[in-house]
Amino acid sequence: xxxxxxxxxxxxxxxxxxxxxxxxxxxxxxxxxxxxxxxxxxxxxxxxxxxxxxxxxxxxxxxxxxxxxxxxxxxxxxxxxxxxxxxxxxxxxxxxxxxxxxxxxxxxxxxxxxxxxxxxxxxxxxxxxxxxxxxxxxxxxxxxxxxxxxxxxxxxxxxxxxxxxxxxxxxxxxxxxxxxxxxxxxxxxxxxxxxxxxxxxxxxxxxxxxxxxxxxxxxxxxxxxxxxxxxxxxxxxxxxxxxx
Amino acid sequence: xxxxxxxxxxxxxxxxxxxxxxxxxxxxxxxxxxxxxxxxxxxxxxxxxxxxxxxxxxxxxxxxxxxxxxxxxxxxxxxxxxxxxxxxxxxxxxxxxxxxxxxxxxxxxxxxxxxxxxxxxxxxxxxxxxxxxxxxxxxxxxxxxxxxxxxxxxxxxxxxxxxxxxxxxxxxxxxxxxxxxxxxxxxxxxxxxxxxxxxxxxxxxxxxxxxxxxxxxxxxxxxxxxxxxxxxxxxxxxxxxxxxxxxxxxxxxxxxxxxxxx
Numbered sequence: 199x200x201x202x203x204x205x206x207x208x209x210x211x212x213x214x215x216x217x218x219x220x221x222x223x224x225x226x227x228x229x230x231x232x233x234x235x236x237x238x239x240x241x242x243x244x245x246x247x248x249x250x251x252x253x254x255x256x257x258x259x260x261x262x263x264x265x266x267x268x269x270x271x272x273x274x275x276x277x278x279x280x281x282x283x284x285x286x287x288x289x290x291x292x293x294x295x296x297x298x299x300x301x302x303x304x305x306x307x308x309x310x311x312x313x314x315x316x317x318x319x320x321x322x323x324x325x326x327x328x329x330x331x332x333x334x335x336x337x338x339x340x341x342x343x344x345x346x347x348x349x350x351x352x353x354x355x356x357x358x359x360x361x362x363x364x365x366x367x368x369x370x371x372x373x374x375x376x377x378x379x380x381x382x383x384x385x386x387x388x389x390x391x392x393x394x395x396x397x398x399x400x401x402x403x404x405x406x407x408x409x410x411x412x413x414x415x416x417x418x419x420x421x422x423x424x425x426x427x428x429x430x431x432x433x434x435x436x437x438x439x440x441x442x
Numbered sequence: 443x444x445x446x447x448x449x450x451x452x453x454x455x456x457x458x459x460x461x462x463x464x465x466x467x468x469x470x471x472x473x474x475x476x477x478x479x480x481x482x483x484x485x486x487x488x489x490x491x492x493x494x495x496x497x498x499x500x501x502x503x504x505x506x507x508x509x510x511x512x513x514x515x516x517x518x519x520x521x522x523x524x525x526x527x528x529x530x531x532x533x534x535x536x537x538x539x540x541x542x543x544x545x546x547x548x549x550x551x552x553x554x555x556x557x558x559x560x561x562x563x564x565x566x567x568x569x570x571x572x573x574x575x576x577x578x579x580x581x582x583x584x585x586x587x588x589x590x591x592x593x594x595x596x597x598x599x600x601x602x603x604x605x606x607x608x609x610x611x612x613x614x615x616x617x618x619x620x621x622x623x624x625x626x627x628x629x630x631x632x633x634x635x636x637x638x639x640x641x642x643x644x645x646x647x648x649x650x651x652x653x654x655x656x657x658x659x660x661x662x663x664x665x666x667x668x669x670x671x672x673x674x675x676x677x678x679x680x681x682x683x684x685x686x687x688x689x690x691x692x693x694x695x696x697x698x699x700x701x702x703x704x
Contacts, residue, residue: 351563
């Protein structure tokens with residue numbers, strides 16, 4: 199098989215399939231990660247003390263352990279927990295789903311792992327953004343008769359969103375690349391496909407080089423979108439220079 | 443600038459518009475306000491002066507219930523802030539406007555949106571009406587042409603005028619001003635004082651912390667001199683400043699020696 203044919207017949211179709219799988223993992227993980235980050239970040243910045251402690255614990259666990267370990271725990275570790283639960287709940291006459299739900303498919307395990315890890319990092323950016331808002335902004339809102347929730351939606355959220363955008367975007371770009379870890383739980387996404395082809399045809403250079411270009415394209419697309427969003431939300435004097 | 447006729451502020455016959463009764467406030471273990479009482483009739487303009495740390499700003503914030511006093515009460519048209527309870531404190535604050543030393547405009551909103559947002563969110567005025575009202579208020583402070591600019595694009599004096607427009611749009615019964623010109627460059631002070639003088643002539647009830655005695659003496663009904671959390675002197679500016687033995691007069695003459703302010 200000549201090189202050209204290898205590209206058009208084998209490598210590119212396979213990588214396109216892998217790309218689709220990657221996108222299916224990245225998009226929900228990024229969206230849910232931001233959602234969790236916003237909730238956890240707001241809770242850590244402004245929540246009651248017990249909530250802060252719970253959320254701080256979440257962040258320190260998920261930021262403090264390797265993502266590979268987390269991912270393999272979700273996929274390979276949880277079935278063990280499920281079996282243990284089953285040995286207790288089964289004899290009690292409970293239906294099987296009360297422990298079977300812990301056995302995750304590779305796809306669900308990946309999305310759960312990436313979402314929770316990403317959310318922990320996102321919450322740090324959101325928390326920082328909320329804490330950086332000057333006290334006077336809240337005082338002004340109070341003096342105009344804003345309730346706490348009106349202040350949150352009219353002042354805190356729009357300002358924090360702009361301040362956090364840089365960091366959150368950065369985290370999404372990281373996520374695009376660490377989504378490749380999904381190959382460890384048997385998912386045939388971009389890197390998984392590339393890995394298989396490279397060893398089957400013994401052409402690692404071409405395979406990995408082209409895979410790198412695919413990731414570069416994904417990241418460029420995300421960067422472009424984030425720049426567009428930044429420019430749309432840009433407010434003079436809020437520390438975001440016009441780019442792009 | 444012409445002063446209001448002495449001794450007969452409008453509405454003086456009825457109960458006071460605002461009455462602060464025996465306000466006590468402790469911050470960080472220190473007694474900042476020590477049993478302070480103060481009242482304003484409708485249309486009156488009073489000034490608080492005194493050395494820094496004497497509790498002037500804290501008193502304004504307690505009158506507004508931005509800080510909840512540890513003791514005492516504030517009555518606005520006879521309605522007690524303490525009795526309103528925690529839930530209605532927002533409704534109480536809405537009736538009072540506050541101008542801050544460092545403006546505190548909302549950084550992410552244009553001048554016009556700064557004025558309109560409380561109308562829309564707090565008073566639930568429809569968007570178009572709120573925007574029209576905001577333009578009207580900006581016109582009154584001479585900034586209609588800056589409506590689309592963000593705070594970072596405005597000078598200090600313009601920011602403070604927008605913040606006055608923002609407070610006025612809520613139609614407050616009482617306006618509190620916390621050193622509204624002390625963060626401004628000297629050449630920008632005049633434009634803000636002009637707007638404040640216009641409010642006074644329009645009959646707005648106001649309580650202002652200021653060191654601009656030259657401005658205040660012709661316009662206000664009463665000077666209250668604060669020291670160590672108490673009001674130790676109060677009286678008509680001409681009377682207080684004419685009495686060389688008064689604490690107010692010595693403080694003000696030292697102030698004008700130091701800064702050249704009159």
